[in-house]
Structures are given as structure tokens and as C-alpha cells.
Amino acid sequence: MNTLKHTWHHLRRSPFQSMLAILVTSVSFFILAVFLILSVGMSSVLQYFETKPEITLFLKDGLDRVAVENVQKDLSAYPNIKEVKFISKEKALSIYKEQNKDNPLLTEMVTASILPASFEVSVTDPKVLETIYQNFSTKKDLVSDIIYQKNFINNIINWTNNIRIFGIIAVITLTVISFFEIITIIGMKITNRKEEIKISRLLGASKFYVKKPFILEGIFYGISGAALGNILATIIALNLKTRLNTFFNPIIFIQPNISFYFLIFFSEILVGICIGYFSSTVGVKRHIKF
């Protein structure tokens, strides 16, 4: 009879305690997996907007050609400028019509004269956007309005950070709960098997011999909980993949490559082994003292 058989024997003899340990651990790992998948999705959203930094300056009506060219020269002179694109009133009208082609009511009353001409500026370093915004905000004679993604990006950053903070707090809390849950269950199992441990020690079993099955049991809870929680989260994520990725198009919110899920799976298994090992070791140290 080897250690694995002893461990299996312990699991079989008190299945409800074992199931409780696996269930509590799996909830922690489910939340961890969901948090990781969401976190990567939010990072993709953030990355998408951060790599497409733009500012749009709407020009005052009635500016002559020289004034418009001077604005263009000024904008091009800023560092880290990728592109300065002029959108004439006519171009603005065609864009507007294209965007609202399914709604003729919105297009039939609009003419090029009521839409402002504008400059769309894209940059390689988003920091310059703030400088452009500050400088052109004061030039009221040239610029009527400025649309800058600053608030939008800040919102995404806040959302991402909040999800991360909430995720980290939830994972730490649930990990601590799983840790103490395993310690308690291992303690209960040791108490149940006190007689067996005492007899084994009298027969010459070393302390490690009697501790080993309980430590393996803790590791088993860690692995099972991690696998169960992770598989559940992966199934849900893959089921929602098409819907969420269509919603966030062109951003890939839910990763489609299976290697991403394997990476999370094996990382969680590793964490599960560590939690199972350390919690059962603490449980065993507390309860086996003879």
C-alpha cells in the first residue's frame, strides 16, 4: 500500500469534507480565472485606444485658406506627430452620410455648410495631445471645438484598475479562505484518524510517513479546485467569446487562442499545488504532534 492509496483511502472515507474543500477552492480559482480573462480583455481595450491617440480640432467657419494652412503647419510642427489630416466640409458631409446611410431623415436636411471643417491629428506619443489641446483651447478665433479622447482613455484606465483591484482583493480573500478551509478540513481528518496515526506510529511509521497522505490530500484539493474553477471559467469565456468580441470589434476582448487558456490553466494548477501543500503542511504541523 503506497502513499497514494492511503490518500485515496482518506478521501473515500470522508467524501463530503473532501467535496467541500474542492468546492471552496474551485470558487477561488474560478474568480481568479475570470479576473485574468477580464483583465487581459480590458488591457486589449486600453491598448487599442492608447495606440490610436487622436485629437480632432473643429475650425471656425469662414477661415481663409492661409489661416487653415497656418493651423496645419502649426500642428505638424509638434513632436511625435504621425499624421495631420484635413477634413473639409464636403468630406465631413460624405462621412456623415456614410455613417447615417440607414436613416435618411438624418441626412436629407444636412448640407456641407452646417458641418465644420476639421483637422484629425494622430500622434505616436499620447502626451503631446495634452499640449495641443492646451494651446489650441486658447485660439478661439481659429478653433470652435476640440474633441480629445483624454476622458475616454481615463475612464478605461479607471475601469481596468478597478477590475484589477477588485480582482486582486477577491482572489486574495478567497485564497485565504481556501487556505484556512484546507487547514480546517485536514485538521478534522487528522482528528478522525488519530487512532490510525497512533497505531501506525506504534508499528514504526515515521512522522513523515503518517503526514505524507494528508499533505498529498491537501495538494489534491488544490489541484482539483484549480482545475474545476479554471475549466468552468474557460467554458464560460469561450461561450461568450463571439458575442463579446463582436461587441468590442475590432478589439479582441476574449482571447481566441487556446494556448492563452492553457497558460492560465497550468498557472492555476501550480498555484493550487502551492496552496494545497502549504495549507496541508500547516494543518499537519498543528495536529500531528506525536
Added chain:
Amino acid sequence: MKIEFINVNKNYGLINALTDISFVVNQGEFVLITGPSGTGKTSLLKLLLHQIKPSSGQILIDDVDISTLPKKQIDQLRVKIGVIFQDFQLITDKTVEENIALNLDIAAYPENKIPARIDEVLSQVNLKNRRHSFPGQLSGGELQRVALARALSNQPDLILADEPTGNLDIENSWLLLKLLKDINSNFGTTIIMTTHNQDIINSLDYPKILLRDGKIENINNEKIIKVKRSKKI
């Protein structure tokens, strides 16, 4: 396995459980420790198993003072000792087979030979048909034979039997004694058995150490006494 007690005392607080115990049991001997209940017979066996430590004196096993042994070697020593308890001490949720296998596993018996060895010892105690039974399904006599089979399984050098007939009827008591006698004569295993059953004491022609109030009142064997005296010198 040679056992030697040299002026061993054991106190539990102010209570003297054993006082100035000295004797020698040589390899292959069958020795009875007798005396009324509460005279320290079980304490004496617990000292041998190093379950408790002597307050003073020395206990030598094969000329090695066991109080000097590190913990790991104490475990190895216990593997060489088969123990039979009055209350059997079998693991209730393991089958007969699993109880014996546990002892063999602890003794690092080759795993592939364990089933055959279990067969062998169960045949010796005539319990082959009870291999898959749980202790709760066995009678007192059967339980004690399982305990004996477990003790025998890893071919120990010494068997300690603590009141092994205490919970058995007359018939099963004699059956168990016959098995112990056979093991002693066939395999040369040293056996130390405690008992307060006067019928058993009178029927067995083995060295007997009579304990009373934690002291040796009488040893009916010249060899044991002689060694004791020579150690005292």
C-alpha cells in the same frame, strides 16, 4: 533480539510505576511478565517500545541503550517489534488485509510480495477466509488473531503481547497461546507476554517475572537472575 533492563525506574509524577527493574531476556526466549493489574506490566512494554521514557536506568536492546537512539532509529526499532494489544488496536475502517498491509508497508516490505505475505500469515492464524472483512465484522478471537498476523507479518525479532488473552474466551485464549508458542519454537522469535491469568501462568513452562507494586517480586529463572546480579556488580 536481546533485551536488558538495568535498574529501570519509571515515575508518573509522584507515583512510582516501576522501581529498580533489572532482568535480561535472551534471543529466542519466551518470557511471561505476570502480576495483578496495575503493577506496571504495560508500562514495562511501553518502555520497550519507547512510548514512554524511563525516569532512570537503562534499557538495552541488542546491547544498545534505546534512550540514546535518535527518533528515526526508534521508528526502525519499532518495525522490528511486533505488538499485540489487549484491545487489538486494529484500524476499524481498514480490512484485515489492509491492516496487515499497513504494517508491511511501514516495514518497507517489497510491494509486489505483500499479497503473498498476507496470504501466508493469514494461513498461519487460520483466517484466510476473513481477508476482506472489516474488524467490526470479526469476533474477539478473530480480532486477536488478526493482530497476531499483523505482528508476525514482517517477521519481527521480538513480539510484545500485552494481555493478549484479556478479552478472549478460554478456547480462543489457548488457541492464541498455541500460535505464540509455535512462532517462538519454529522461528526463534523472542516473545515477551504480559498476563495476569493464573491458568495461563501455571500452564506455561517459560521464565516468569512476577511484578508487584512496580517491583520485581520473583523471577523463576536462574539465568535471568544471574545476569541481573552480574550487571549490578
